[in-house]
Amino acid sequence: MNALKPETRSWLAETGFTVKDEALWFAALTHGSMGEKQDYERLEFLGDRVLGLSIADWLYAQSDAPEGKLAQRLNAIVSREMCATIARGIGLAPHIRISKQASSDGGRDSDNILGDVMEALLGAEFIDNGFVQARGMVHLLWRPALESGAGKAKHPKSALQEWAAGNQRRPPEYELVDRSGPDHAAKFTVRVKVHRVGEAVATAGSKQEAEKQAAREFMEKFG
Known part of the structure; x- marks a missing residue:
């Protein structure tokens, strides 16, 4: 039962x-x-x-x-x-x-x-x-x-893409550098870099979220 x-x-x-x-x-x-x-x-x-x-x-x-x-x-x-x-x-x-x-x-x-x-x-x-x-x-x-207006703010990846274009830079490149933990609790580490500007790294529970956080980190450092 x-x-x-x-x-x-x-x-x-x-x-x-x-x-x-x-x-x-x-x-x-x-x-x-x-x-x-x-x-x-x-x-x-x-x-x-x-x-x-x-x-x-x-x-x-x-x-x-x-x-x-x-x-x-x-x-x-x-x-x-x-x-x-x-x-x-x-x-x-x-x-x-x-x-x-x-x-x-x-x-x-x-x-x-x-x-x-x-x-x-x-x-x-x-x-x-x-x-x-x-x-x-x-x-x-x-x-x-x-x-609360969730979703009204521009997505960090979109913001970074527009920032790179506006500053005559190459598009940002995302790279999965590490994946750890079991499938149901995996952690993904992603690096984003813009040629001749710099890079940022973030870890999250999904590849998409790690990319988003890495883009946000990049904008906070270089934007």
Whole structure:
């Protein structure tokens, strides 16, 4: 019987989720390291689309910004890092079903795992209660990010690209210099350099985030 712990069921209800099919939510909180038939991956695939459509709909209704600006904000708000931030804000980590080994490797604080489980919960909400209610959960949990103007600022990589062009420099070059740790808690180190200007290095939980941080570091040093 795939039964949720009482404290997890209470936490889901207090957060705003409505649990009907308990096995669905059990799967949404189960990491692949548990070796069970059902884990969060399929629900995460679905929840990712629920989140994207919910945020796109919100942005379209709230702004007359052009497509490029809307896409920029959408990408920031539905990013893995933002999903992990939301997950930490609601206290998700203790409720993830994950093996002792994966947990000791840092799995409970991995942006990838937290973000994936957060999306899996949205997928479970969609299947159990329909899109309108799932969209309501997105509005509830992502409202601070939307109202804070997340994504309005120019992406660091775009800012660096424009800076290099404006200063008659070659385009920035990104290089993955190191990858360490297990797959579910990997760390990526990226170097960005602009010919005859300099370089900056950053480490993060994904290659994309490391590139973004390296671009930000470069702009702070040389911009």
